Amino acid sequence: MNNISSFAYCFHQGIKNIGRNKLFSIASVATMTACLFLFGVMYFLLVNVRFMLLEAETNVGITAFFDEGVTQEQINELKTKIESYDEVKSVTYKSAEDTWEEYKESHLTEELASTFGDDNPLEDSASFTIFFKSVDSQQEMAQKIAELKGIRKVNDTEDLVKTLTRMNHILSIGSIAIIGLLLCIATFLISTTVTMGVSVRRKEISIMHLIGATDIFVRAPFLVEGVVIGLLGACIPLSILYALYYKIIELIASKFSSLFNTLNFVKTSQVFGVLAPVSICIGVGIGFLGSYFTLNKQLRKIRQM
Amino acid sequence: MKKEKEYLQDEFYDDEDMMDEADYPDEEADDYSMQTPVIVMEHVSKEYEGATDSQALNDVSFRVRKGEFVFIVGPSGSGKSTMIRLMMKEVSPTEGRIYVAGKDLAGLKKRQVCKYRRNIGIVFQDFRLLQERNVYENVAFAQQVIGASARRIPKEVSKVLNLVGLSNKFRSKPTELSGGEQQRVALARALVNNPMILLADEPTGNLDPQNSWEIMELLEEINKRGTTVVVVTHNQEIVNKMQKRVISVHNGVIVEDKRGGYTHE
Numbered sequence: 001m002n003n004i005s006s007f008a009y010c011f012h013q014g015i016k017n018i019g020r021n022k023l024f025s026i027a028s029v030a031t032m033t034a035c036l037f038l039f040g041v042m043y044f045l046l047v048n049v050r051f052m053l054l055e056a057e058t059n060v061g062i063t064a065f066f067d068e069g070v071t072q073e074q075i076n077e078l079k080t081k082i083e084s085y086d087e088v089k090s091v092t093y094k095s096a097e098d099t100w101e102e103y104k105e106s107h108l109t110e111e112l113a114s115t116f117g118d119d120n121p122l123e124d125s126a127s128f129t130i131f132f133k134s135v136d137s138q139q140e141m142a143q144k145i146a147e148l149k150g151i152r153k154v155n156d157t158e159d160l161v162k163t164l165t166r167m168n169h170i171l172s173i174g175s176i177a178i179i180g181l182l183l184c185i186a187t188f189l190i191s192t193t194v195t196m197g198v199s200v201r202r203k204e205i206s207i208m209h210l211i212g213a214t215d216i217f218v219r220a221p222f223l224v225e226g227v228v229i230g231l232l233g234a235c236i237p238l239s240i241l242y243a244l245y246y247k248i249i250e251l252i253a254s255k256f257s258s259l260f261n262t263l264n265f266v267k268t269s270q271v272f273g274v275l276a277p278v279s280i281c282i283g284v285g286i287g288f289l290g291s292y293f294t295l296n297k298q299l300r301k302i303r304q305m
Numbered sequence: 306m307k308k309e310k311e312y313l314q315d316e317f318y319d320d321e322d323m324m325d326e327a328d329y330p331d332e333e334a335d336d337y338s339m340q341t342p343v344i345v346m347e348h349v350s351k352e353y354e355g356a357t358d359s360q361a362l363n364d365v366s367f368r369v370r371k372g373e374f375v376f377i378v379g380p381s382g383s384g385k386s387t388m389i390r391l392m393m394k395e396v397s398p399t400e401g402r403i404y405v406a407g408k409d410l411a412g413l414k415k416r417q418v419c420k421y422r423r424n425i426g427i428v429f430q431d432f433r434l435l436q437e438r439n440v441y442e443n444v445a446f447a448q449q450v451i452g453a454s455a456r457r458i459p460k461e462v463s464k465v466l467n468l469v470g471l472s473n474k475f476r477s478k479p480t481e482l483s484g485g486e487q488q489r490v491a492l493a494r495a496l497v498n499n500p501m502i503l504l505a506d507e508p509t510g511n512l513d514p515q516n517s518w519e520i521m522e523l524l525e526e527i528n529k530r531g532t533t534v535v536v537v538t539h540n541q542e543i544v545n546k547m548q549k550r551v552i553s554v555h556n557g558v559i560v561e562d563k564r565g566g567y568t569h570e
Binding site: 005006008203207 | 393395415416419420421422423426427433435446447449450451452453454455458494495498
């Protein structure tokens, strides 16, 4: 195949092949669409969970409570000391009164709160909320702060981070398994479509061989067919995902809202900057390879006839 | 047309496995022995694996000169079609050598086979036309396959359709044509790439006597224009009428090779 007219002919024949095997072509595009749609959803999920995890790592700090009878002066000294650590991003002081007010607002009715009068049942709850520059240093720093004189107890978020990390890990493995299975189905369907195409054009192919068609000339229309199916199977879910991104994200977020107070998502452009080329590469790659290997088998059969 | 044929042959002759004139098998001198042989079969045997009567050809030797018209005749299963398949390099001989246009076919690599076949036109008993394409598209297909330019295709197709007398039916689908016309389309497709050899495997097998004779006249005309023609047939009447060289094959062996009619039963 050495000129533009051959290329145009093969391309045209490839498109015609899709039309000839409408049913199988539609099934292949649909499976590829389903597969890459799920891939996209999984990707959204992973990217956003990771993003939230990062947010959690940097925005969820540890809480340090003071020993009984610690004076305000000692608290100020402790604040200065903790702030002097390189790993510390910020230290926020919350008095026992503020803690009680916050608790009343979020957990008690006005009537019930009034029964306490001026009493503060959380009088030992004055605390520091300490944020770190990196979550890696959280555990070590929590231990160091707990050992400081005047600090009674430190609550860190290690468990939350561990839970999120585990969830992220399960999601990754689960998505890879599901996507792998779907890709196998898509490859099988593309292979079946090409097999059908070859059997419909068996006579044409044998004539092509007899009148001197090169191997690539015989193969090219089927490779075009596979690539176009793969491309369609990638572009359709990408368009749907683009339109539905925030709806899907909101749905995902609602499942994990209990873990976070505020939810921030990765920007559309950031997500599609990776998802679009990856999906197109997967679609086109599977279309091409599925056709290529099926053709090897089918053309060998025709030659042996 | 002549220039084109020279080009195709040059491309084909381009490789190293060429046969020198001195390498050709000895043959008794006759009135056409000075011409270049385009097909040479040297002690060719062909055995098909797994077949009941597996020996299709047994020690067959003959040569066909450039511009010759040769009939290969014999009963069904005698090995005639195997000869065509061997010449097309569809199958390889179990023993012996085949040279076409001086080229040892055993030396052809897989990727060279397609170029080799562009020098050979072939027609079959069952025409092998693409039913969903019209006459023009069926013939143009052969040009598209070899990568002819979009500008060249209409010129070559109309020229060859004119030769076979179908220029007024270029839009017809094969199903709208008679058997004779379908075979003319097949002939046009075989000729459009200007082959130096035309192989016809039972070209009149599905045709009535009138159409059979018209096809044979056409083949003779093509031969007169310089194309070597090899026709496999069992149509005794036509062979006798044409008075060409006849190679008779029986049970995979050449039993007679002479000019004239079909005498061996």
